[in-house]
Ligand SMILES: Nc1ncnc2c1ncn2[C@@H]1O[C@H](COP(=O)(O)OP(=O)(O)OP(=O)(O)O)[C@@H](O)[C@H]1O
């Protein structure tokens with residue numbers, strides 16, 4: 355156990371940050387990251403992700419609260435002893451050094467011997483598929499290539515903690531996916547604790563042990579990817595992660611694990627009360643496109659169904675994507691697996707849709 359009384363390798367304890375002494379860009383942040391964990395900070399632009407990384411790296415100080423690394427306050431550990439590998443949003447390589455020298459530098463600082471250095475540099479370059487570029491200078495590389503070198507440089511000395519701020523932003527889709535796989539593999543194999551920042555929710559969901567969804571300087575939800583997607587705790591998270599249908603209404607009946615919501619057009623639906631507490635509460639209900647059912651035989655007998663008009667049918671190969679008009683909105687999407695027993699809907703058709711109450715979450719309005 356670390357001296358701060360927790361098992362966490364990294365801990366943010368009631369951290370606040372203001373740059374101008376007035377507005378808080380990070381508000382009362384509490385976060386514990388386990389050794390070897392891959393944690394992603396995901397959120398819209400300006401939500402405070404980079405600020406959190408900069409404080410963790412020790413480049414910015416918290417206005418209030420404390421950040422500890424292995425139980426020690428981060429500001430008490432001298433920068434060269436922190437053992438943190440970093441890839442920043444603006445991946446500044448040393449312009450006067452070659453690629454190989456850039457990678458060798460963090461090893462020299464740590465007094466790694468020459469032959470060992472060469473082997474590690476070689477391996478790191480291969481990892482980012484830049485094995486032939488050791489002799490070039492950063493100015494002779496494309497943006498994406500520079501980004502890969504920055505990544506290699508952060509990992510070459512096998513740090514205990516790696517901070518990455520949008521490290522794959524400049525890469526094309528295919529390279530991006532390869533690198534996502536390489537990074538998570540490497541992190542897990544070497545037991546590196548990783549704090550990763552991205553805008554890209556697919557990246558967050560596929561790479562992480564846990565995801566912290568940021569908005570407005572706060573963590574809105576911190577959970578493993580499947581929990582985040584299937585059990586969003588508020589409307590922001592439901593709408594930010596994955597595709598989501600929203601309907602608006604008022605709670606008209608409520609029990610422990612089930613409620614009825616009367617939509618604004620008078621129709622009644624089944625939902626799970628997540629962020630509502632009483633009859634009369636206004637709510638935004640959230641339902642995933644793949645959890646909507648239009649085949650009555652697949653619905654429970656007592657399930658409420660509501661009326662929908664098919665507006666558009668899109669054949670996507672593995673799935674059908676159908677857009678409906680529901681409760682006065684014409685952006686309701688359903689996704690159905692292309693299976694032999696699944697009927698294709700036709701524009702103009704009128705259908706009844708429903709779902710299991712546990713798949714429809716009554717959240718804050
Ligand atoms: N050095 C600074 N001085 C003053 N304000 C800053 C500074 N750095 C960031 N901010 C402000 O703090 C807020 C959070 O910024 P931050 O860079 O942490 O956001 P972010 O979540 O990383 O966004 P993005 O996804 O665009 O990179 C923003 O409103 C930003 O304008």
Ligand SMILES: [Mg+2]
Nearest residue numbers: 403404405443
């Ligand atoms: Mg940022």
